[in-house]
Amino acid sequence: MTTRSMDPEKPMGLPDYHTHTARCGHAVGTPAEYVAAARAAGLTGLGVADHIPLLPDPDPVLSMSLEELDAYVREVEELKGAYPGYVLLGIEADYRPHTVAQVSDLLAEYPFDYVIGSVHHLGDWGFDDPRQLAGYETRDIDALWAEYLELVGDAAESGLFTILGHLDLLKKFGYRPSQRVAKQWERLVARLAKTDVVVEINTAGLHRPVAEVYPALEVLQQLRLAHVPVTFGSDAHHPGEVGRDFDRALELAWLAGYRDFVVFDGQPGGGRAGRRLAPLPAVGPRP
Ligand code: ZN
Ligand code: FE
Ligand code: FE
Ligand code: ZN
Numbered sequence: 001m002t003t004r005s006m007d008p009e010k011p012m013g014l015p016d017y018h019t020h021t022a023r024c025g026h027a028v029g030t031p032a033e034y035v036a037a038a039r040a041a042g043l044t045g046l047g048v049a050d051h052i053p054l055l056p057d058p059d060p061v062l063s064m065s066l067e068e069l070d071a072y073v074r075e076v077e078e079l080k081g082a083y084p085g086y087v088l089l090g091i092e093a094d095y096r097p098h099t100v101a102q103v104s105d106l107l108a109e110y111p112f113d114y115v116i117g118s119v120h121h122l123g124d125w126g127f128d129d130p131r132q133l134a135g136y137e138t139r140d141i142d143a144l145w146a147e148y149l150e151l152v153g154d155a156a157e158s159g160l161f162t163i164l165g166h167l168d169l170l171k172k173f174g175y176r177p178s179q180r181v182a183k184q185w186e187r188l189v190a191r192l193a194k195t196d197v198v199v200e201i202n203t204a205g206l207h208r209p210v211a212e213v214y215p216a217l218e219v220l221q222q223l224r225l226a227h228v229p230v231t232f233g234s235d236a237h238h239p240g241e242v243g244r245d246f247d248r249a250l251e252l253a254w255l256a257g258y259r260d261f262v263v264f265d266g267q268p269g270g271g272r273a274g275r276r277l278a279p280l281p282a283v284g285p286r287p
Contacts, residue, residue: 012246013281015045015263017090017163018116018200018233019242023064023072024051027237031076035087037239045263046242048076049090049116049233052106055099062126073110080266088266088273092116092165095155104160111271114264116200116233117161119151119169128172136175145170145177149184153191162264162272163231164192166202166214174209185219193226198262198275201253203245204235213245213252220256229277231262251283 019034020027031048038046050072051063058065064072076089091112093103107115120128122144125135136144148170156164171177177185192199202214215223223230230253234244253261259280266273 012042012243012250012284013044014232014243014246014250014261015047016043016234016236016243016246017045017047017088017114017231017264018049018092018165018202019046019236020092021048021050021072023068025059025061025063029239031072031079031087033239034236034242035079035083037236037242039086041243043243043246045086045088047088047090047114047233047264048079049092049114052091052093052103054094055096055102055106062129069106069110077111084267085265088113088264090114090116092118093160094121095119095151095158095160096121097151097154100158100160107160113266113271113273114162115160116163116165117155117158117197118165119148119155122147122151128169133173136173141175142178142180144175145181146184149181149188153188156192156195156197159195161197162275163198163200163233165200165233166205166235167199168215168219169205171210171212171214171216172205172208176210185222189219189222189226189228192223192228198229198231199223200233201230201249202233202235203249204241206245206248213249217252217255220252220258224257229260229262230258231264247284250281253280254283 021031035046053066054063079087093115095117126132205212205214236242260277262275263278264273264275
């Protein structure tokens with residue numbers, strides 16, 4: 001567990017709302033292990049948000065199966081009962097235009113406290129899947145960004161999602177947006193500001209080829225100016241990654257001008273947790 005940069009002796013005063021479990025087929029650990037890691041790290045809350053079955057055809061290495069979803073919900077609900085006010089039942093759901101109705105029906109069947117909406121596909125291309133890297137070689141990167149940013153705006157406006165996941169995920173392998181898509185970014189931020197979605201500051205990007213938090217500081221600054229609220233997620237795929245690099249995330253939030261962030265309050269058996277703004281904790285002294 002040397003990867004965690006947080007000092008358990010100095011709680012960050014932040015929750016982690018984006019964690020996965022072994023059920024998705026590419027992560028390690030049980031929900032209980034993620035909760036234990038969060039408590040040991042001094043986090044103020046832990047949301048389990050594993051990948052919902054990828055529709056229309058769940059891929060066993062990308063998401064849990066439809067059969068596993070019931071057991072997932074039951075297991076996290078039990079943990080919510082054991083740690084009331086600390087554990088939340090979340091889910092990460094894909095935004096794909098042709099599956100919106102199906103995803104909506106599936107989400108309605110369970111009492112999720114919040115739903116992280118993520119765009120992982122442009123058409124059939126899973127652009128964040130390391131097995132499909134060749135897709136970048138034959139396409140114009142700014143055209144991809146324009147298409148991606150449009151989809152993220154559509155996701156926000158779909159009303160399906162509480163939080164938008166890794167807002168600039170398309171940069172994962174280093175294909176950053178250029179100034180040529182500045183207008184599209186502006187348009188996206190304006191669209192988000194008209195919805196009630198929360199954007200997560202997701203630290204997983206630091207450990208991908210791009211080596212940056214999602215979203216980039218410049219994006220966070222624009223979101224702040226548009227009064228789009230933020231919260232925090234590690235996108236942990238291993239219990240040792242819970243709350244990873246949250247000191248960096250907190251620092252970026254301050255740098256972008258944020259003074260508060262969104263906290264969710266879930267009740268066991270509830271569904272769509274209440275939200276409130278909490279003051280951003282102070283950035284701790286540097287070692
Ligand atoms: Zn994953
Ligand atoms: Fe994701
Ligand atoms: Fe995730
Ligand atoms: Zn994710």
